[in-house]
Amino acid sequence: MTLAGKRKSKKSSPPVSGRENKTLPQAGDLLAWYDRHRRALPWRAAPGQRSDPYRVWLSEIMLQQTTVKAVAPYYARFLSRWPDVRALAAAPLAEVLKTWAGLGYYARARNLHACARAVVEHHGGEFPRNEDALRGLPGIGAYTAAAVAAIAFDIRATPVDGNVERVIARLYAVETPPPAAKPEIYRLARALTPSRRAGDFAQALMDLGATLCTPKRPACALCPWRDRCAAYRRGDAETFPRRPPKREGVLRRGAAFVARRSDGSVLVRTRPAKGLLGGMTEVPTTEWAAEFDEANALVHAPRFSPPLPGGERSTSRDTIAGSRVRGKRRQNSGLPVPPHPDPLPNGERETCWRRIPGIVRHVFTHFPLELKVYAADLPLRTRAPTGMRWVASADIAHEALPSLMRKVLAHAQTSDRIDKA
DNA sequence: CAAGCGTGGGT
DNA sequence: TACCCAAGCTT
Known part of the structure; x- marks a missing residue:
């Protein structure tokens, strides 16, 4: 398509003489796909626009183990009622919990509130701009810290959620069943992460997992990485990631x-x-x-x-x-x-x-x-x-x-x- | 590190 | 129907 080459041509693969890397996955191919198929989500900034760290963080907390569809109305309500982190920090916890009611995992709401207050009291009302500092805030683990760093600040961070885990496991035919494979998968994903557009790359990876590289019956025919995917070449993409042996326990x-x-x-x-x-x-x-x-x-x-x-x-x-x-x-x-x-x-x-x-x-x-x-x-x-x-x-x-x-x-x-x- | 934590949708 | 599982974190 026409839009495809728009950014790709700028900094597509370096010197490498053209075709050598044909079997290796490259970030540019995924970013080109993302530019064409990017989904418009409520918390996603328009292309080229700067993201609001507060919105990125709020959405990432809500999206933990929760579907996009379920989150959407809650996200709109929160944003409308508390447009920024200071407003949220000033709210009574009870109001936050009440507004969260129905979304599940209520520790997230308590941590959300605690995190907002920590940002205001210890970081001057601005989210810290590095993974380690983010990771120390309530409710922010390895994934969310990397997601906020990459998406909000365009730092070269690599959030690994269930989607990314599945995509990478297939791309490299990782035989280790999770969670033992987590370090390996992080390392592989990290190596793929470009120094520019790290936020787009992270979202592209997750979109790919959510729309094409699905748990069951992946749509490999439409995948930008199909020819570079080890699992696809084996013909058993859907069998990755490997299932951890079900310890059935004693009867x-x-x-x-x-x-x-x-x-x-x-x-x-x-x-x-x-x-x-x-x-x-x-x-x-x-x-x-x-x-x-x-x-x-x-x-x-x-x-x-x-x-x-x-x-x-x-x-x-x-x-x-x-x-x-x-x-x-x-x-x-x-x-x-x-x-x-x-x-x-x-x-x-x-x-x-x-x-x-x-x-x-x-x-x-x-x-x-x-x-x-x-x-x-x-x-x-x-x-x-x-x-x-x-x-x-x-x-x-x-x-x-x-x-x-x-x-x-x-x-x-x-x-x-x-x-x- | 396994277990606990909610809920709604897909198959 | 009965699972599976979804942009995980905490203890």
Whole structure:
């Protein structure tokens, strides 16, 4: 195209006699592509225009692990309300948080505010013009420091985000899976970075990754570096970057207990607020451990006091019995199985658990899990043990049920239908 | 250095 | 549907 050669011709590759470098990627080719396909983004200065460091920084913080589409309206709101770093620094944190609400990763908003104040108090209201100083500010890591330095100040810095990592991994067919490959990828990207237009080069690299060199089905036919791309020449560009071997962890097993009352409600409890599936709803289970003694699974099943003839009120004995049994449970952390509870106290009902045929399998990030499922039918007035509650069948859909627990309930349900058929 | 941190969109 | 994952940083 016509615009393509506009800047390229100025300082395209040095003396090298023309064609020698044909197999080596060059910044000029990417910059030429960028000049033709440059996307207009709200925080991006017009070609040739100087960028506002405040806007660059604000956008980069918002864009951390967040899509362009999600950021756009928030960026506009922030810029409208706080047009510069001093205005933002003067704002109450609560207002910043409120305006950030919905964008996620709220530590970013706290750091954003702290950073604005640091810039005003320690840097005279101007963002420092070098990577190291930027890196020391709240919420600014290696990537953001390099991005601001390059884009706002046109310093020869090389931000490496997920896009750049993918592009470079393909360009050089880097076999090391991330994050171990990070130093190598940074070094390769750094070597490619031109001394002029470093900001454009950084954005070009990210645009390339976002639009052509995508994680799945990259559009290699349109890529300015196609003929220089090692992965393309191999014919397996989409397999880079290499996936780190999924440590599947050790298989854990356990049992889940689906207690259903005659009105259809199901017994559930809420997991601890932190940790695996924190705060989510679950049916009672045993521990999930590599060593699972199924013979004793029922020892850990929930226990019910007999329904009171007169109504719903409990006695002190009921509470004691319930909490004592509950107290035997621990986090599902693979710790040794706790000792068996004491013999049933007077008044506790022997629940008839039936084993549902089959196994529910699930894979977490850290380990695969297999749960045997037990089900029991209980009288209408049965009280929930301490720490547990009955959820009407119609309300189960509104519970914070992780997929694992949906599987467990579906498994029990399916089996019911089979039994009746 | 692995894990935690939110959310919405794409496949 | 159920993941994958997106312009990362912090502890």
